[in-house]
Amino acid sequence: MNIFKNIQKAEVSPYLFSSIQQKIKNKKDEEVTVKWAWTAIASICLILVVDLAVLAMPKQNPLPQNDSFSLMPNNTLYYE
Amino acid sequence: MNFEHIYDQHKDLVYNLALQYVQNIEDAEEITQDVFVSVYEKMNEFRQEAKPSTWIYRITINRCLDYIKAKKRKKRFAFISSLFGLSNQLLYDSADFNHPGILMEEQDKMKLLFKLINELSHNQKTAIILLKIEEKSQAEAAEIMNISVKALESLFQRAKNNLSKKMKDNEGFG
CATH class of the missing domain: 1.10.10.10 (Winged helix-like DNA-binding domain superfamily/Winged helix DNA-binding domain)
Incomplete structure (x- = not known):
């Protein structure tokens, strides 16, 4: 087990910190893009749901045309 | 806690520990980057229950084990792909022994x-x-x-x- 004593400590590359900073920045940008994508998807879904709700709403029976225009159901002009 | 300060204090610890796990400079550097990205993201969640170095050790060990597992999976997939002729890529082992210590x-x-x-x-x-x-x-x-x-x-x-x-x-x- 003494063989492990031969392993020396290695030094980190001086450029590693800037790589890490770049990675953090990329991740943040990616998160923003993902957020926007989800917002867009949520908006489209909301519009679809509203559209479907409007289509599925029970239609009110329109009044019979003669009622709505108060038309006489017969040809008699005068009541006797 | 200042991130740059944490990095300066622990960079050698993380890098050398990663080297002992993967015995390869490129892989150890990639793991070190991932560990510090993770430290940056979780810095605010860290409660002073354990020493920061203990916390960073744990993150590094987990990251190393995940990295090794992912690499094995990739190798297996490359092997299967080559068997079915899906990939003409040579099965080169990037985890060649390259330990600077x-x-x-x-x-x-x-x-x-x-x-x-x-x-x-x-x-x-x-x-x-x-x-x-x-x-x-x-x-x-x-x-x-x-x-x-x-x-x-x-x-x-x-x-x-x-x-x-x-x-x-x-x-x-x-």
Whole structure:
């Protein structure tokens, strides 16, 4: 087990910190893009749901045309 | 906590620990980057219950084990793809032994030793790395591994026995 004593400590590359900073920045940008994508998807879904709700709403029976225009159901002009 | 300060304090710890797990400069650098990205993201969640170094040790060990698992998976997939002719890529092993902390004349012997260590279970490997290579005390290593000192002792004993057996069976250590 003494063989492990031969392993020396290695030094980190001086450029590693800037790589890490770049990675953090990329991740943040990616998160923003993902957020926007989800917002867009949520908006489209909301519009679809509203559209479907409007289509599925029970239609009110329109009044019979003669009622709505108060038309006489017969040809008699005068009541006797 | 200032991120740059944390990096300066722990960069060697993370890099060297990663090197002991993957024995390759490129892989160790990639793991170091991932560990510090993770530290940056979780910095605000860190509660001072454990020492920052213990916390960073844990993140590094987990990251190393995940990295090794992912690499094995990739290799397996590349092998299957090559069998079915899906990939013409040569199966090159990027995890070639490339450990900057080992002298040239020791390279062959250490390469073989690390090959045998890599055959141990993850826990046994971690126990050997922390106690023998990183030279942590039993209490520190147990805290990092989140187990009791007694459990670590028996884990290390098993790791040592397994490794000695493998070394005996291997001609390079005969």
